[in-house]
Structures are given as structure tokens and as C-alpha cells.
Amino acid sequence: MSDPSNAIKISKVSESKISTVDFDDLEFGKIFTDHMFVCDYIDGVWQTPEIMPYQPLTIAPSARVFHYGQAVFEGMKAFKDDQDQIWMFRPEDNHERINISSHRMAIPEFPKEFFFEGLTQLLHLEKDWIKKGKGNSLYIRPFVIATEEAISASPANSYKFMIICSPVQSYYAGEVKVLFAEKFSRAADGGVGYAKAAGNYGAQFYPTSLAHKQGYQQIIWTDASTHEYLEEAGTMNIFFRVGDTLLTAPKSDRILDGITRKSVIQLAEDNNIKVEIRRVTVSEIKEAAKSGELKEIFGAGTAAVINPISGFEHAGDKFDLPKLDDSYATFFKDKLTDIQYNLSEDPHGWRYKV
Template sequence: MNSTMQKISIEKVKESKIDQVDFNNLAFGSVFTDHMLVCDYKNGAWETPKVVPYQPISLDPSAKIFHYGQSIFEGMKAYKDTDEKVWLFRPLDNHKRLNISAKRMSIPEIPEEFFMEGLKTLLEVEDKWIPQTEGSSMYIRPFMFASGNGFHASPANAYKFMICLAPSGAYFSGKVKVLIEEKYSRSANGGVGYAKTGGNYAGQFYPTQLAVEKGYNQVIWTDDHSHEYIEEAGAMNIFIRINDTLITGPTSDRILDGITRKSILQLAEKKGIATEVRKITVTEVVEAAKNGSLKEMFGAGTAAVVSPISAFGYRDVDYDLPELEDSYASQIKKDITDIQYNRSEDPFGWRVGL
């Protein structure tokens, strides 16, 4: 640790609650570890992070997070291999994206050292909480929000950066049936769609609820202007396989620069799978479904890595996708998770040991 940050203080709990946790039945993101990381921004500077017992946060009712939505987050994981060594997957990409989100939401950027040393210190304290059962991992939620007070519509003068940990079991989404959305939009040009800010997700809940009421699991988002171009799958990036080519839309103001998305593109290229990063129309996907050239669609994100889509609905017609034995989705998921759990070589330098 260099001299720009003092040593991180650690306040441990008097008694761990780890014995109360059934590690064989961990729901995603619902059980939390004994400790969390807290770092305050005051008087124009970030203070040294602290590891403290997991506990409620006390905020003034006028804290700007409640009124103007200055809130951002990241999603990442830690993995424990068979030798009980702990690994992170592309953590510097998460740090970089957090700061991209921070800049867009007028939140002070967090220094890399504060993020990485804070995360590693917290994970070392909570090492026993990192599950080792097949498919399980430690879900990591770094987040930042406006803690400064005032009803005036302007950026806050104080912020909190925190990291909380949730040991989670294998994430199986099952067969996902999606509805292509033509009325509501996730984001717009010049907006905040590329930032991981809470309001983006809050705005998705209502249209998704309407889709669920119609018998679908999730929504496929299209562009805000014409609703002709496919953009994201719920809270995930989307990949579409037509014949043997894997296609995904380009990142933009509207589309999140997903770390799993980037990894899939690099991995597919190394495997010799043809990829295209381009706009893809709903019409092209519907035509491919009709003529049999549409082979796969899947979401890509941290929680599930890949989430295969079994069918999609568009204008009152449902289109089923074929069930493939050796799908690109299954191949890619295995390759990525083998790297994450240190079961294979990592030719990309994605894996970072604690």
C-alpha cells in the first residue's frame, strides 16, 4: 500500500453469524457477511476506508440520495478455487466503470487504490464466508451515493462509498421467455443508460411487471426512437446467434458496457466463433426465427454469466428457439467460469488473485 492512503482500520464483530447460514441453500443476494467497507467523501476529499460490522446506515431525511437520485453501483464476484485461493474477475474494469458512472452522476470518482485495497481487505476479513460449493461465489456490491443534506436541486457535498458482500449459490435462471418492448424505453441518447445508476433499474420494473403479467419472464429493450433496434435483455447485455455468427449491439449512451459482454466477445474470437458488433433490427431477428437461421439468444451479465432465452414474443406472436446440445451459450459459460474458478489457463489476464 502506498503513502496516498493510510492503513485501513478494521473493527470486527463480537460474534460472527456465519454458523446461522446454510451454505448449501444460498439465494442470490439475500444473505450478508459480518462486515462491510465504508468510505466517506467530506470537505472535498475521500477519507481512508474502514471495515466495520455490517449494520444499518443513519442518514438525515434531507440526504440528497432520497431526493435527486445520486446513486451508482457495481456488481462483481470473488471465487474460491479447490486450494482455497481467492480470485477476482477483471476488478479494474469494475473500478473504471464505477468512475464512468460517477462522473455522469456528478459523484466524485473513487481512487483505484481505495477501491482495490478496500475490496481486498474486506475479502480477507470475510475469507471464511466465500463459498466453495460448485457454482457458488461471493457476490460483491460496491456502491456510492449522496449522503450530503439539502432540498436544493444540486449535487451533494458529501458522499459514501461502500462495499457489501453476499455469498450466493449457483444462479440458474432456467428457460427465459422474453417480450420485445415497443412502448417503454430503458434509456435515451444523451441520457444515463451507460451508467449503473439505480434509477435505470427502477424504471425497468413497471414494463417488466407488465410483461410478466402476459406470461413472459423479462423484457427485450429496443431503441427509444423507433423501437426497431434490439439493445438489452432486461438488466443484461444481449447476444443473438444467426447461423454461426454471434451478434451484439454496440455500446452507446443507451447501452451498458458490460464486462461479461466484453469477455464473451474476446473469448468467442479466440475460439474462432464469428462475431459482429452492430445494430440488429427486430425485423432481422423475426425473419431469422421464421427461416430457421436464428439459433440462440442469451443475456450476458455478472450474476448468471449467460442466461439462455428459450422464446421471444413480438406483436402477439411467440417464436421458440431451438434446443441445441452444444450451444455457444453453454460453451462460453463453461470457458468463463473455468477461468473465474482457476480451473483453466487465463490467456487474457482477467483473473486477479488476492
């Protein structure tokens, strides 16, 4: 393969639209930067990548992505420290995971050289869109779609890999209350729950909309077989603090191998916080809530980092969680963001300088 730094073709915008953006009032994922990265897979080969002005795509209505759902994506962020240096957080894990997702969806894996060189050059172009200060970041969305024009039910022969970027602030705000799922499921054994396949998320919208009508912001998904085991929260991995012990479900073919999740587990071990990675039952969490042993529930994911949950309902039983001055949620969010914004030591080498 040729040197990716020489191979990437770059076409810049004639004038940036950044002056039209109010960075103090950003709605998550609604504003996009000036450029995007594009690479097509044709005749069994990833072609010369391009960085070009952000623009609509021209795509045939018969493209297989519309009919058979061959689409996967990732979520990443870039951060700027006080010295105007740009950092990413564990991007090699994102590259590995989008290829794991692609493999599960019969999509060809994307070359590491193109991924990192494309990201680096794109972020250098968009550096002014990355604002300093905790909470400010550039959300990065790599994704792949099947583009072959055919409506026969088989894997496509052509694909488009893209990266688009969106300036963001904090994702979730206010108190979040959740329903424990009793009927609907996010994923099943042998399925695609561990992949960031687009269809996983589309299938969540209907049951989540029903939860909204009951006054809940999210669902904590339970296993598809028995609905006895707690697995994920909305689009995030989930943690329970019972006493001073953290509980979280093990990764599996139903549960995403979350990068924030495994970072929290490592930080807990670094700080002598006991973590049990095991199946967590609905009944034990309800009992812990009744006895006062359930101190916290929080989600962990790229967009929100750590999202505290203030209460839950299951089978008509409602529980509110205590407000803590020394919450694990705040502790882990501070630890993670200090590393991401280059404000603290990075003993595990998670930061990646752009």
C-alpha cells in the same frame, strides 16, 4: 495520499453469523456477510476508509440521494478455487466503470488505491463466506450515495462509498422467455444508459412487471426512438446466434459496457466464432426465427454469467428457440467459469488474485 493499507481502519465482529447460514439454500442477494467497507467524502476529500461490522446506516431524510437520485453501483464476484485461493474477475474494469458512472452523475471518483486495498482486506476477512465449487461465489456490491442534507436540486457535497458482500449460487434458473419492448425504453441517446445509475434499474421494474403478468420473465429493450433495434435484456447485455454468427449491439451512451459482454466477444474471437458488433433489428431476428436460422439468444452479465433465453414474443408473434446440445451459451459459460474458478489458462490476464 497516504498508504491505503495503513489508512484503512478495521473493526471486526465479535462473533460471525456464518454458522446460521444455509449455503445449500441461498436466495440471491438476501444474505450478507459480517463486514462492510465504508468511506465518506467530506469537504472535497475522501476520508479514512473503514471496514466495520455490517449494520444499518443512520442517514438524514433530507439526504440528496432520496430526492435527486445521485447513486451508482457495481456488481462483482469473488471465487475460491480448489486450493482455497480467492480470485476476482477483471476488477479493474469494475473500478473504472464505477468512476465512469460517478462522473456522469456528478459524483466524485473513488481512488483506485482505496478501492483495491479495501476489497482485498474485506475479502480476506470474509474468506470463509466464499465457498468452493462452480456456481458458488461471493457477490460484491460497491456503491456510492449522496448524503448531504439538502433538498436543493444540485450535486451533493458529501457522499458515502460502500462495499457489501453476499454469498450466492446461480442467479437464474429454468427457462426464460422474453418480450421484445414495443412501448417502454430502458435508455435514450444522451442519457445515462451506459452508467450503472440506480435509477436506470428502478425505471425497469414497472414494464417488467407487466411482462411477468403475460408469462415472460424479462424484456429485451429496444431503442427509444423507433423500437426497431434490440439493445439489452433486462439488466444484461444480449447476444443473438444467427447460423453460427453471434450478433450483439455496440456499446453506446444507451448500452452498458458489460464486462461479461466484452469477455464473451474476446472468447468468441479466440475460438474462431464470428461476431458482428452492430445494431440488430427486431425484424431480422424475427425473420431468422421464422427461417430456422435463429439458433440462440442469451444474456450476459455478472450475476448470471450467461442466461439462455428459450423464446420470445413481439407484436403478438411468438417464437420458441431450439434446444441445442452444442449451444454457444453453454460453451461461453463453461469457458468463463473455468477462468473465474482457476480451472483453466487465463491468456488475457482477467483473473485477479486476492
